[in-house]
Amino acid sequence: MIEIDEFLFPRRVVAAPGAAGRLGSLLTGDRVPLGAVMVVADAVVHDLGLDRAAVGSLEDSGYDVVVFAEIEGEPDDLVLKRAIAAARAAQAVAFVGIGGGSALDVTKLVAHAVGGDVEPDDLRGPIAPIANFPFLALVPTTVGTGAEATRVAMFAVDGAKRAVLSAQFVPDLAVLDADLVAGLPATVVASTALDALSHALESAMSTTSNDLTRQFSVRASQIIFDRLRPALGGDREARGDLLYASFLAGVSLNAGVVLGHSLSYVLAARHGLAHGVGCSLALPYCLAYNQTMGEERGAELAAEVLQDETADLRLLATRVAELSADAGLPTDLLGLGSTPEESEQIASRVVADYPRPTNPVPLETGRLTTLITHLRTGDLAGAWTAMGATP
Ligand SMILES: NC(=O)c1ccc[n+]([C@@H]2O[C@H](COP(=O)([O-])OP(=O)(O)OC[C@H]3O[C@@H](n4cnc5c(N)ncnc54)[C@H](O)[C@@H]3O)[C@@H](O)[C@H]2O)c1
Ligand SMILES: [Fe+2]
Known part of the structure; x- marks a missing residue:
């Protein structure tokens, strides 16, 4: 059972x-x-x-x-x-x-x-x-x-x-x-909703998720994909739906978050970003890193969240990046004064300060450095190819 x-x-x-x-x-x-x-x-x-x-x-x-x-x-x-x-x-x-x-x-x-x-x-x-x-x-x-x-x-x-x-x-x-x-500034709606989406999707990937927490992850993610854009335009109903979705995502969060939050803490501290902005930058790349957790598991999550049975994890990551861009959030580090050397520094910090034993794919500094090199320039397709090899 x-x-x-x-x-x-x-x-x-x-x-x-x-x-x-x-x-x-x-x-x-x-x-x-x-x-x-x-x-x-x-x-x-x-x-x-x-x-x-x-x-x-x-x-x-x-x-x-x-x-x-x-x-x-x-x-x-x-x-x-x-x-x-x-x-x-x-x-x-x-x-x-x-x-x-x-x-x-x-x-x-x-x-x-x-x-x-x-x-x-x-x-x-x-x-x-x-x-x-x-x-x-x-x-x-x-x-x-x-x-x-x-x-x-x-x-x-x-x-x-x-x-x-x-x-x-x-x-x-x-x-x-x-x-x-209803009156929450749009910038706070955008960043906090992407924080909630990260809670939902990262906890679904966690090795400590269970059938109940995953149901909450999926429902929360569906609502955020459907309702964030109208909420940003000031739609009161949509904002209420996001409040409900962030609660659902909080329930799923009790299964723990994974690599995305580790990366977001380091990015936020280094570049002075709100927590949710760090989360939105990290989430598509967290999905890329974890693509090797199992094709079937990833495809099932993507199909349920996007309500499209042909979807896979890669499409889900692309949709997350599109949602962040539509919400006016950064999707690369170039505008933040990032330097090429920082990829390795960020990777080392993630592993040293925020290890995640429950991430479905073990965190490894070399592989993370490659991932962050692609994140710097917003090259999600490149990250996907680079992370496709067996770790
Ligand atoms: N307990 C948990 O499970 C958990 C999980 C993740 C993060 N956190 C913590 O939560 C904090 C972040 O929370 P947050 O993202 O909700 O942000 P926040 O509580 O720091 O608030 C963000 C900003 O929005 C303003 N604000 C809040 N409600 C408003 C409203 N209705 N209208 C206008 N302005 C409003 C606040 O004054 C603040 O400036 C961090 O300290 C983080 O560590 C807790
Ligand atoms: Fe968070």
Whole structure:
């Protein structure tokens, strides 16, 4: 029979325009005792008033709301420490995160730190579950990380990213409110949607994927291919669909990502790119590298995602690159001041800093250098031929 090692999913999911304005009754309905609720919000989201309906509904239901809205860009240990101190001072018993992955990740980490009396220095890698993890609700306002469905939370210490893993980070409640992404800048829609597509397709390639996570990968990818272009044109419905797709991709992400994300971390750090921009550059080349994972497996994934039974992995990679280009994202490194010598340097960094034992094809510096040489100039066809040889 089909075997599943583990499949994580939020305890409750609510998806509807305006749903954030029902948070108060959702919490009381879940028997969350009246007391202090900490809302951790992205600073821009707070300034735009996008957390107002949620805060108002919590107050109307009788909760004492403390808003911590200091999340600006990707979080570090300093902002995390401030958030933990504020939560302890308020004696918060429940946590609501509103924002992109940055704010949602801080919310998860604060809930764990407060509930388990743990300090940020002890938060690294897989962490042990705590006895009384507080009630956690996550409300995304970008269409990217799917953090509202994942066991991951990231923060930076001295500039280096740290991933913290706990099944308890998959929340009690995920609220997908399309109204919150209606005004998202098109550049953020583009980069975060390509991040979500990377989560879906990379996790489908991971050796730790299973039948359930792959179903979520395929559905998420189909929606992103269908809906990203209209969403960029401002179509509200399409943006809501992308929010849903990024959640589905977050569910699949619990199977882990592979080479594409390793490459994207190195590219983003080196060239100052948003995470999703690095992902979109890397994804077609990640597919090229992994073409030798098995023709049948690759063709099956491509056929399901593109809804075309004649499709193969190469066509899927081409379609991804076309989608990125249509979304106005770079498809090569030439405009970024890249030099020929950097191919080998990037390859070495990927292998040293972000090894991926679950990538279906082992990471090897020489082969990666060749891959990145083609990525530099946007030569996907050349990469495909070069990676076709047995590794
Ligand atoms: N937990 C996970 O599973 C997971 C997975 C991947 C990445 N991450 C982390 O998530 C972070 C990236 O998250 P992200 O891509 O969602 O970006 P983000 O949270 O950093 O937000 C991106 C930008 O968009 C702005 N913004 C957010 N919502 C907005 C809205 N509705 N309207 C206008 N502006 C808005 C923010 O202020 C910010 O400037 C990184 O720190 C990354 O490490 C987490
Ligand atoms: Fe990502």
